[in-house]
Amino acid sequence: MAQVSLARLLAAMGVAVLVAGCSGDPGDSGAGDSAAPPAHQSNARGGPVAEPVTTQDSDWEGVAEALGRSGTLSNGTVYRVGFPRRDLSVTSKDVAVTPGLALGSYVVFARYPDGQTMMMGDLVVTEDELPRVTDALHANGI
Numbered sequence: 001m002a003q004v005s006l007a008r009l010l011a012a013m014g015v016a017v018l019v020a021g022c023s024g025d026p027g028d029s030g031a032g033d034s035a036a037p038p039a040h041q042s043n044a045r046g047g048p049v050a051e052p053v054t055t056q057d058s059d060w061e062g063v064a065e066a067l068g069r070s071g072t073l074s075n076g077t078v079y080r081v082g083f084p085r086r087d088l089s090v091t092s093k094d095v096a097v098t099p100g101l102a103l104g105s106y107v108v109f110a111r112y113p114d115g116q117t118m119m120m121g122d123l124v125v126t127e128d129e130l131p132r133v134t135d136a137l138h139a140n141g142i
Contacts, residue, residue, distance in 0.1 A: 050112050050113060050114070051077075051112075051113075052077040052078070052110040052111060052112055052118075053077070053111050053112060053113055054076040054077060055073065055076060055077065055079070055111055056073070056076070057073050059079075059111070060073065060079045060109065063079065063081070063109060064081070067081050067107075069081060069083075077110055077111075078108055078109070078110050079108065079109045079110070080106055080107070080108045080109075081106060081107050081108075082104050082105070082106045083104065083105040083106060083107075084099035084100060084103060084104040084105075085099055085103040085104065085105065085124045086099045086103075088103055088124070088126070090103060102124075103124050104122075104124060105121065105122060105123045105124045106121050106122055107119060107120070107121035108120050108121055119142070
């Protein structure tokens with residue numbers, strides 16, 4: 001991934017967060033209200049755990065467009081987009097590390113009943129790329 005491509009990826013991720021958050025009411029997916037979490041689950045403050053709402057592939061079209069590639073919807077709640085780093089040549093203890101094995105960046109999105117969208121993921125960056133990547137993430141509110 002060239003430096004320009006990495007910068008475009010980070011900018012697109014920032015746009016995707018905005019698109020995901022502005023994509024309408026999670027209830028618009030046609031799946032209805034999500035079920036309440038089991039009573040035994042609680043967060044650190046003792047309150048109920050928020051479960052992601054069910055979505056459809058069409059709910060993530062804006063994210064796919066912003067990122068320039070489609071992702072995969074798992075269990076109707078988690079949308080994942082991968083970005084393998086095919087430009088890196090990595091060897092560990094004389095074993096070549098392939099992009100599919102451990103050199104892939106990815107971002108995951110999930111919507112919640114309060115209308116918020118959670119985003120998380122991993123970025124595979126080189127030591128030289130790290131300062132620019134960190135700056136770009138901070139500049140985009142990530």
